[in-house]
Amino acid sequence: MGSAMFFLTESISELSLIAQKTAFLSFFIEPFSFFFGVFLKKYFRGKVQKISINAGFTCPNRDGTKGNGGCTYCNNQTFSPEYCHTDKSITEQLQEGIGFFGRKYPDMEYLAYFQAYTNTYGDLRSLQGKYEEALSVHGVVGLIIGTRPDCMSDRLLSYLSELSKKYFVLVEYGIESTCDETLKRINRGHTFSDSADAVMRTANAGVLAGAHMILGLPGEDREMIISHAERLSQLPLSTLKLHQLQLIRNTRMAYEQLENPEEFHLFDVDEYIDLVIDFIEHLRPDITVERFVSQSPDDLLIAPKWGLKNHEFTARLLKRMLQRNSRQGKMYVPSVL
DSSP: OOOEEETTTOOHHHHHHHHTTTHHHHHHHHHOOOOHHHHTTOOOOOEEEEEOOOOOOOTTBBSSSSOOSTTTTOOGGGGGGGTTOTOOOOHHHHHHHHHHHHHTTTTOOEEEEEEETTTSSOOOHHHHHHHHHHHHHHTTTEEEEEEEEEEHHHHHHHHHHHTTTTEEEEEEEEOOOOOOHHHTTTTOOHHHHHHHHHHHHHTTTTTTEEEEEETTTTTTHHHHHHHHHHHHHTSSSSEEEEOOOOOOOOSSHHHHHHOOOOOOOOOHHHHHHHHHHHHHHHHOTTEEEESSSSOOOOEEEEOOOOOOHHHHHHHHHHHHHHTTTTOOOOOOOOOOO
């Protein structure tokens, strides 16, 4: 393992400073698993930065294997940094990111974040080549691999299990919903059973497993959203990313909302904060919640537009939790999946 403590892209240092200034930090550090940096202290001592890369993957619901057109909400431009383009090699993208962050933090180490599309979708030899190219870049000490739960073969998982003995490896699964009807509606092309199986196999292989969920997908009310937290809590997840439903330009969902607006509910910020609190109160307390919201470029985002940065949102969330005397896992009841 590298000898570094994680420095979150959304600036955990800024969040910590806000928390300290508002006298929240000492209250929240124990009852809430919000700080991904705290989670990564188990593995690193110094500073570590995630660097997103686009390794030229596609998805099985784009190329016709499972469907066409991709997920109805998806436009990968919303989370691709400027340096993250497929006309650059993995090495070039990482070196450009390292050059940017290294000017301020010369001793920082890095996690290569395979983010765009399905980063386990390919033959094993090709995947190994991409991952090992990233790990060969000076300063890279581990991998975070974003993928779908139906794209994790036993052979690849065995390889990642061996790799995790030398490097930090976290597989981040796009689960998005635990409701199969919703998954079908948004053209995911997999079921929640697929997600549960992938997370179980990953954890059993000794590899860290994370999940990504969207809160507020069409057809899902508050009770269903809370049930997601309860079902996820039964899986051996280490981390969880949440974000609000967003309407993004040039997506199928944007056109669906335009045609049938009554089927969509776009939260205002205070409403969403209370929903997130309700959600995490039902979430197993040892799952690290890495993120609560997503920020999309203004030129792509249709709605909702809150005008808040991630750390500003989180500060408001913590303040509201203090008002509600809330904590992660407050309503959590262990059960069997």
